[in-house]
Amino acid sequence: MTCIKNIKIAGCKPNKRAIALNVLCIVSILTALLLCSTSLSAKDMPGTIIINSSSSIKKYRLIQQAFEKNFQGETLNIDLADNNAKTQDLETILQQYPESVIYTIGTPAFIKAYKTSEQNNIIFSSTLNWRRLPVAENIYGIANEPPPLMQLTLYRYLFPKINNIGVIYSQGYNREWLSEAMSAADEVGLTIKPAAIENPSQLRKALTALLPEVDVLWLISDPIVIASPESAKLIFTQSRHTKKPIFAYDKSFSQHALLIISADIPTMGQQVANLANQLLGKQQAPNHVINPAGTYITLNIKKLKAYQIELNNDALDSVNEIIE
């Protein structure tokens, strides 16, 4: 360095040793900078490593934003859809931070984290049928749908004249859910009429038998019931022909369903952040899997008029979105 300085000021000739020393200095500085960019000191350990299956999916992006807004600490974000160095080297990253909580958004992210880490606490969200995920002491999460009682209470609130609700389901996927739903229905003075199917070919027969017996069809997330686009089309066609409205769980059905109740995404993001804060603060979480505390309600006024369903107008302030 002295010689370089001298070159500027006094024009002295550098010797080979000085040059080698200077090169060594520069290489050391660059190496240090490189290390800093790829690793954090213990002091900078991310409280949560967020693994998003794909932040290009709007609901995944929204829940991550809600989480980041409410989480008290640093995060390290990984988007599996990016397929960059971070996603490829996930195992190394997770090994560096065994104390961090891993928050996974979407099933692919959960599977990746579950296979890669044994020691981190993992919180999942945005997965369908969470009951099919592996259960372990270090696994936590939030269900993707409001519990049946919450939905049934809202059905009762919005449509006081509806009493009998039909549900087509498969035992393999939704036996427990149905049991919970039937107890919940009793609590709010509703009746659930179930129809079980074992494979998609039984759907038409089940719809033909069930629809005349009920006031409304409750479409639930079941891969045997909605096995294909053709199954969905059959359900919508039959319900239209029999003039029976549909309650559904996802906005993708908004043109066909009278009412959609889904979990409120910003609330879920908050809840996951609170859970992460608890786990990092070494507090015991009351439950491994929590229910979403908020609901997002979409009402299709066209269907309301077409099926002449009586709506409790006092409940309109609880509706997030009206489709006309």
Place this chain on the structure above:
Amino acid sequence: MTFKRFRRLVFLAVLFSFYCDIPVYSAATEDPGKQTIYFYNPETNINNFTSLKIAFDTYLGNYKNYNFQPFDNKQVFESTIINHQDSVFILSSWHYQFLQNLLDIKPVLVGLDNGKATQRKVLTAKKFISNVEQLRGKTIAVSGSERYSRSILREILQQSHSVILDKLTLILVPKDIDALLAVGFGMASGALTNETSLEKLKLINPKQYSQLHILGVSKETFLTIVAVPHKNSKENQTILDILSDMGNTEDGRKKLNMLRLDGWRKLTPSETSKLQSVQKEILK
């Protein structure tokens, strides 16, 4: 004139023309030429602004070129209305008490819910939580903004329990019924809601209702209000007349139901004075 100088002049001329043509965009993205009614309510988290705007624009479109502009962000709302002080505002009565320091406006109409112009907030919990002390460090589900909710909780908890407020985690849910059910399901230890919402739960789910009890109640406050500039215009008066009439038609009432109201009435002079007396609450 050299080519270089000519080129510089052309550049400046183009820049100037762009400057002159740049429109003034507000967060409201309102239609020019239309009178706007501005709305913001921190007492609710429900995100139904698109539906609200469509519903009210459609209703007001029956009369003239009026524009209804809801906001979901307090800062954006306040920074927008600063430049539109001659307009009509639909506000939370709580928020109005702070806004009157910012704007030269007066309240003229108050919302009604089943004939009542006032409301009370209640803090409820499951029956095994017998007093507010047991809420220390717990989660409370609220359907309003964090600032508004903490203000009401401060009032309910009073000085003797104000320390508890700092230790509470608030979870913001879209609506009152979500907050009450969150307690039932154990997602929260308490809920802050309207008293009327608790009464509705009694009708739709008596079992959930029977598991809850009230730990504290706020003072009576006015429901949503309509405010106009002190120097009110003829145009604003026309809007006030249209709003006043909403409760007299089925269509108008349905629009008001989206605001948890079913009508409007004029505020009495004593009610106006009460609203205009500033509450000196220090908010965190």
